Amino acid sequence: MAAFDPAGAASQARTGMIPPEWRLFPILRKAIITNIITNSLVGIFGFAMAAYLFFTGSAYVPKFLPDNWFNGTSGATISLIESLLFVAVGIGFLVLAVRWVGPLRDSQAYFFLITPDGFAEVKGEKVMGVALDNVTDLRLKSGYLGLELVALRRSGRALAFAIDKNYGPPREMYAAVRAAITAARTAQR
Numbered sequence: 001m002a003a004f005d006p007a008g009a010a011s012q013a014r015t016g017m018i019p020p021e022w023r024l025f026p027i028l029r030k031a032i033i034t035n036i037i038t039n040s041l042v043g044i045f046g047f048a049m050a051a052y053l054f055f056t057g058s059a060y061v062p063k064f065l066p067d068n069w070f071n072g073t074s075g076a077t078i079s080l081i082e083s084l085l086f087v088a089v090g091i092g093f094l095v096l097a098v099r100w101v102g103p104l105r106d107s108q109a110y111f112f113l114i115t116p117d118g119f120a121e122v123k124g125e126k127v128m129g130v131a132l133d134n135v136t137d138l139r140l141k142s143g144y145l146g147l148e149l150v151a152l153r154r155s156g157r158a159l160a161f162a163i164d165k166n167y168g169p170p171r172e173m174y175a176a177v178r179a180a181i182t183a184a185r186t187a188q189r
Contacts, residue, residue, distance in 0.1 A: 004118030006129025013113050013122070023176050025167035027110035032103050035166075039097035046090025054083040096145075112167040114180050116187075119151075121161045130159050132184040140174045149174060 013024055052058075057079050102124060103110045109124045120129025130151050137152040146164025153159060163170055 004115070004129065004131035006118065006120040006127045009113055009115050009118070009129070010120055010122045010127045013111065014109070018113075019115075021116050023114040023180075025112040025114075025173055027103055027107050027166055028168065029104075029107060031164070031166040032100055032107065036097050036100045036104065039093045039100070043090045043093035043097060046086045046088075046093060050083040050086035050090065053079050053086065112161070112163060112173060114176050116180065116184065119177050119180065121163070128159070128161065132181050133188070135181055138174070138178055138181060140170060149177065151177075 009022075012018060013022070018024060057076060106124070109122065111122050113120050113122060113129075116132075118129055118131040118134075120127055130153060134153050135151045136154055139150045139152070141148055141150055143160065143162055143164075145162055146166075147162075147170045149161040149163050149170070151159045151161075163173055167173060
């Protein structure tokens, strides 16, 4: 088995001339647009909630806390803190939405690549990959922003690829990587 060079494989895949045994999952335009719209709406909701809480002076009071803790200036302080938290949520989700504009402009530069020697996720100039002979286990698990493909390496460290439905059906991608690992191990014997 040849050494896997994720950057070299990504460069070759960018040319469009890939060997037939390679598998390329391009980023889906639908996934890009869905992420932009969803993150933008949640960000706007965060700002709307912040404005509502700030201008009405209301605060969320859990039932298990006594109401007298939230009278007078402490209620205004809680309202201000909650407003700032919603502003932070709004900013965070709007930043996520803006980060999806790059893939929208140049979707050809974003893909997931599986070769007989390894696999990689390419996000513009950023390439993250691992050689198949370095993978001890492969899992599909839920992450913060959707499904992740997690490769456990011989070093004991995990490498997580946030794939969700960005490149196609996650289970199909998992099966393709698992098949490549199995083929590589069979070829080594």
